[in-house]
Amino acid sequence: EIVLTQSPATLSVSPGERATLSCRTSQSVNSNLAWYQQTPGQAPRLLIYGSSSRATGVPARFSGSGSGTEFTLTISSLQSEDFAVYSCQQYNNWPLTFGGGTKVEIK
Amino acid sequence: QVQLAESGGGVVQPGRSLRLSCAASGFAFRNTAMHWVRQAPGKGLEWVAVVSYDGSDQIYADSVKGRFTISRDNSKNVLYLEINNLKSEDTAVYYCARGRQRDYFDLWGQGTLVTVSS
Numbered sequence: 001e002i003v004l005t006q007s008p009a010t011l012s013v014s015p016g017e018r019a020t021l022s023c024r025t026s027q028s029v030n031s032n033l034a035w036y037q038q039t040p041g042q043a044p045r046l047l048i049y050g051s052s053s054r055a056t057g058v059p060a061r062f063s064g065s066g067s068g069t070e071f072t073l074t075i076s077s078l079q080s081e082d083f084a085v086y087s088c089q090q091y092n093n094w095p096l097t098f099g100g101g102t103k104v105e106i107k
Numbered sequence: 108q109v110q111l112a113e114s115g116g117g118v119v120q121p122g123r124s125l126r127l128s129c130a131a132s133g134f135a136f137r138n139t140a141m142h143w144v145r146q147a148p149g150k151g152l153e154w155v156a157v158v159s160y161d162g163s164d165q166i167y168a169d170s171v172k173g174r175f176t177i178s179r180d181n182s183k184n185v186l187y188l189e190i191n192n193l194k195s196e197d198t199a200v201y202y203c204a205r206g207r208q209r210d211y212f213d214l215w216g217q218g219t220l221v222t223v224s225s
Contacts, residue, residue: 001169034211043202043215044152055213076180087152091210095168096142096154 002026002090004099005106012107013014013078013107021102023088032092035064038101039084053097078104109133109214111203116219119193129186129203129216139208143188145184145199146218153199156188158204186193193223 003026013019023033031051036044046055046063051071061076075082083106088099115127129141143155156167156177166192176189186203200220204212 032211036212043217044212045215046211046213049207049211049213078216089152089154089211091208094166096157098152098154100151 001095002029002093002097004088004090004097006086006088006099006102008102009100010103010105012105014107015076015080017107019075019082019104021073021075021086021104022068023073025069025071025090027093028068029090029092030068032090033064033066033071034089035062035092036089037082037084038087043059044087047105063082075104111205111214111216113201113203113216113219116201116221118157118222118224120225121193121195121223124189124191125191125193125221127188127190127201127203127219127221129188131186131205134205134214135137136179136184140179140210141179142204142206142210142212143175143177143186144202144204144212144215145197146202147196147199150199155201157210158186190221193221195223197221198223 005024032102033051035048038044052064063074065072085101085103087101112130133153142157158177162179174191178187200218202218203216207213
C-alpha cells in the first residue's frame with residue numbers, strides 16, 4: 001500500500017497570503033495524484049487531478065505541481081472560503097489511498 | 108442535476124448488517140465506475156471499494172474485505188454497499204463517489220453516517 005504523508009498538519013495563514021501544502025508518497029505514483037478540499041460537515045470537493053489539472057469550476061488561484069513522490073498544492077491568495085482541510089489521493093496503485101490532510105486555518 | 112444521494116445509515120449494534128444505497132442522477136451512471144469512501148469521526152478519508160461500470164468487477168480495501176459487498180443496479184441508477192458483521196471501527200460517514208480515469212473522484216454524495224454501538 002502506498003502511504004501519503006501530508007505536511008504540515010495545520011497551516012495558519014492570513015487572508016490574501018499564499019499557502020503551500022505538501023504531499024509525499026512512499027513510492028512513485030507518476031502524476032496520478034489528486035487534491036480535495038473539505039469544509040466541516042461537507043463532502044470533499046475535487047480541486048486538482050493529474051497532479052496539476054484543475055477540476056471544472058476551480059478558481060485559478062489553486063495550482064498543483066509535482067510528479068513521482070513529491071507534490072505541492074499552492075493557493076496563491078487565500079480567500080475566506082479557502083479555509084478548510086485539504087487531502088491528497090493517489091490513484092496509481094490499488095488500493096487507492098489518501099493522505100491524512102492539512103488543515104488551513106485563519107491566522 | 109448531476110448528483111449522488113446516499114441513504115441507509117443509522118445506529119446499528121455490533122455484529123448486525125446494514126445496506127447503504129446511493130442514488131445517482133444527471134449523468135450516464137451505467138458508463139462509470141463507482142466507489143465508496145468513508146471517514147471516521149475526526150479522521151481522514153479512507154477508500155473502501157469500487158465496482159466497475161457494469162458490475163462485473165469489484166476491488167476492496169483489505170480492512171473491509173470479506174465483510175463488505177459493493178454492487179450496483181444500472182436499471183435503477185443505484186449503487187449499494189452491504190456491510191456485514193459491523194464493528195465499532197466501521198463507524199464513519201460513508202460517501203459514494205464517481206470514479207474518473209484511473210480513479211480519482213469528481214462527484215461525491217453528501218454522505219450517510221453509520222454508527223456502530225450497543
